[in-house]
Amino acid sequence: MAEYRGLRFDPTPGNAGAVAAASERCAAAFADPSASPRGWSGAAADGFRTRLEAVVSELTAVRRAMRAAAEVLDGWAGTLLGNQRRAEELDRRALRLRRDLADVADEVDRTGALARFTAAHGSAHDEAVARHDELTRQLDEVLDEARRLERDHHAEARRVAARLRAEEPSTAVADALTGFSALTAELASVLLGPPRPAVTRGAGAAFRAGLG
Structure with missing residues (x-):
């Protein structure tokens, strides 16, 4: 996890490596089930082939959904x-401004103590105070931009959750593939912190639960 010493909060939580790994797992194709043995005939064989065709059709839907995900x-x-x-850029700016503010704060204190004795130091003190106020304003602008980035980041994560939910297949095979929901629940945890308990089934629901 990145350390943002300038911003003092993480506006864009997430692990791109984990997302890429999850994408690869989703993209991996399922193997089609084997055909019925040669020479097998009768009612049992016919029933097996009928069920096999249904399973193949459902697996195709699941495979398509996983690739879309x-x-x-x-x-x-x-x-x-x-x-x-963008967060790293804002953090560098905030860190630089905080360091400048610390230096100017020392100057404000020093000139303030001397301003009681000479008019020249009084003028220097006023300039130091004005500089401190300007740096504070600039830092506030950077922090406001970081908060907007954080808001947009979380909003986009929720849109991703909605799209995953839209791609989730509704088939008997998909219901049996708990890995699909487990995968997105795991991804949500990596992206935006520990997941909350999901009250609905499915990949999209699990992902959204992790988003909080």
Whole structure:
């Protein structure tokens, strides 16, 4: 996790590596079930083939949904990296301003003590106070921008959750594939902190629960 000493909060939580790994897992194709053995005939064989066709159809839907989810996650990984680069830039600016403020605060104290004795030091004190106020204003602007970035970052994460929910297949096979929901719950935890208990089933619901 990045340390933001200038901003003093993390506006863009997330792990792009974990997102990429999750995308790869979603994109991995399921193996199709084997065909019925040659020479097998009769009612049992017919029933098996009928069920096999249904399973293959459902697996196709699941595979399509997983690949669509991988595309969504790839897009989020790019957004995440861009947001984090912006957060790092803002943090560097905030850290520099905090250091300048510390130096100017010392100057305000020094000139304030001397201002009681000479008019020249009184003027220097006024200039130091004005400089301190200007740096404070600049720091406030940087922090406000970081808070807007944080708000937009979380809003986009929720849009990703909604898109994952839209891609989730509704089939008997998908219901059995608990890994799909577990994957997105794990991803939500990596992105934006420990997940809250989900009260609804499914990948999108699990992801949204993790977003808080």
